Amino acid sequence: MVKNDLSKFFITKTEATEFASGLSQISQLVYQTGFNLEQALTYQFGIEKKDLLIQLIKEHEIDWQNNAELSKYLAQMQESIVKMQTITLTLAFVPREDTLTKISDWLSLNTNGQMTIEVGVDRQIIGGAMINFKGKYCDGSIGSKFVEAAYGSNV
Amino acid sequence: MPDLPVVILTLLADATIFIFVGYYFFRMRQKEMEIDKREGKFDRDYHEIVDSALAKERKILEDATATADQIIAKAKEINQTVTTDIAKALDSMSSETQKEALITSRKFGEEYQKILSGLSRQSTNDFEAVFKEMKTGMLTQIEEFQKSTVPILKKEVEEYKKLKMEEVDKKAVAMAQKAAEEIFNKSLPLEDQQNLVIAALEKAKKEGLFE
Numbered sequence: 001m002v003k004n005d006l007s008k009f010f011i012t013k014t015e016a017t018e019f020a021s022g023l024s025q026i027s028q029l030v031y032q033t034g035f036n037l038e039q040a041l042t043y044q045f046g047i048e049k050k051d052l053l054i055q056l057i058k059e060h061e062i063d064w065q066n067n068a069e070l071s072k073y074l075a076q077m078q079e080s081i082v083k084m085q086t087i088t089l090t091l092a093f094v095p096r097e098d099t100l101t102k103i104s105d106w107l108s109l110n111t112n113g114q115m116t117i118e119v120g121v122d123r124q125i126i127g128g129a130m131i132n133f134k135g136k137y138c139d140g141s142i143g144s145k146f147v148e149a150a151y152g153s154n155v
Numbered sequence: 156m157p158d159l160p161v162v163i164l165t166l167l168a169d170a171t172i173f174i175f176v177g178y179y180f181f182r183m184r185q186k187e188m189e190i191d192k193r194e195g196k197f198d199r200d201y202h203e204i205v206d207s208a209l210a211k212e213r214k215i216l217e218d219a220t221a222t223a224d225q226i227i228a229k230a231k232e233i234n235q236t237v238t239t240d241i242a243k244a245l246d247s248m249s250s251e252t253q254k255e256a257l258i259t260s261r262k263f264g265e266e267y268q269k270i271l272s273g274l275s276r277q278s279t280n281d282f283e284a285v286f287k288e289m290k291t292g293m294l295t296q297i298e299e300f301q302k303s304t305v306p307i308l309k310k311e312v313e314e315y316k317k318l319k320m321e322e323v324d325k326k327a328v329a330m331a332q333k334a335a336e337e338i339f340n341k342s343l344p345l346e347d348q349q350n351l352v353i354a355a356l357e358k359a360k361k362e363g364l365f366e
Contacts, residue, residue, distance in 0.1 A: 091352060099349050106353055111365045126335055127348060129355035131364060138364045140355025146335055150328040 006081065006114060008052050009045075011104045013086050013116040019045075020081040027074045030067050037064050085115040090122050090130040092141070 010016045022044040029035050041050035057064055062073045087107065095103070100117065107115060115133075122130075125141035343351075359365065 089352070091348075093345075093348055096345070099345070099352070102349055103352060103356070106356055110356070110360055127343060127351040129352045131355060131359045133359070133364050136364050138355070138359035138362050140352075140358040142335075142351065146331070147328060150331065151324070 005056075006077070006084075007104055007108055009049060011100045011117055013118045016081050016084065016116045020078050023074050023078050023081075027071055027078075030071045030074070035067070037070065085113065085134065086118050087115050088118045088120065088132040090120045090125060090141075092121070092123055092125045092127050092143075094121055095119055 006016075006019075010019045026037075026040050026044055029040055038050060038054065041053050045053065054064075057070075057073065060073065062069055064070050089103070100119075103117060107117070125143040126146060127142035128140045128145075130141050131138045
């Protein structure tokens with residue numbers, strides 16, 4: 001399978017689902033008469049993402065004039081998105097784009113493989129995050145530290 | 156021409172009829188006069204009787220009125236006398252009854268006082284006895300209570316105290332946490348929030364969450 005760095009296209013699980021849906025729609029258009037990949041990508045994802053995708057296709061030396069090869073590549077991309085791991089983060093605030101990017105960058109640098117982020121908000125945790133990944137859990141919130149400090153080591 | 160004897164006979168017969176009718180009328184007149192005479196007598200007698208009856212009636216009425224007046228006057232007199240007598244009797248009865256009531260009341264009060272004094276003495280004695288018994292019983296119960304129940308109660312109070320203290324602690328922490336939550340959420344800059352999230356991820360990495 002082709003290894004793709006898709007972190008430029010999406011960060012959260014919702015965005016990943018939307019991106020996969022967009023790829024699916026383009027895959028259906030590939031065999032139509034007069035199909036134009038650049039136009040279809042621009043229409044589906046915008047110019048910026050279109051350029052990034054073209055660049056990615058070129059990096060993988062895909063002949064985009066070859067409909068069969070292009071279709072196969074798009075299918076592989078969708079499959080890799082579906083198989084992608086999801087990390088669930090519970091934060092004390094609603095994260096902005098730059099926060100999500102910062103988290104995504106950290107995850108890219110510090111973990112093996114790309115993953116999507118699913119975000120929940122709970123103001124009671126005060127700060128930090130509660131993390132769930134592959135069925136494992138880590139409480140890195142300030143709220144838990146606060147309770148721990150208040151009750152001592154008994155809690 | 157008719158015969159003379161027949162004529163004479165006819166004349167005689169006619170004369171006889173005239174005489175007979177005349178006599179009859181004469182007798183009728185006599186009887187009528189007799190009847191008138193009797194009628195006049197009867198009328199006079201009748202008037203006499205009626206006048207006499209009326210006079211008697213008037214006399215009777217006058218007598219009756221006079222008698223009735225006398226009776227009424229007498230009755231009034233009697234009534235007055237009786238009323239006065241009854242009033243006097245009632246006054247007398249009233250004062251007598253009042254005196255009797257006073258005497259009876261006094262006697263009853265004295266009797267009641269005597270009975271009460273007797274009862275009071277008896278009740279006081281009974282009460283003292285009962286009170287002594289109760290006092291002894293209560294002292295025994297208090298001793299037993301102190302020996303058996305007080306330690307259990309002390310233990311239960313301690314447990315309750317501990318439980319309540321824990322509840323208070325929890326509430327205090329929850330309140331402080333709520334306060335901290337509001338303060339941090341309002342005052343913590345975004346960059347610090349982001350750094351805290353990254354710190355949490357670092358902690359997760361150290362704990363081997365991503366392996």
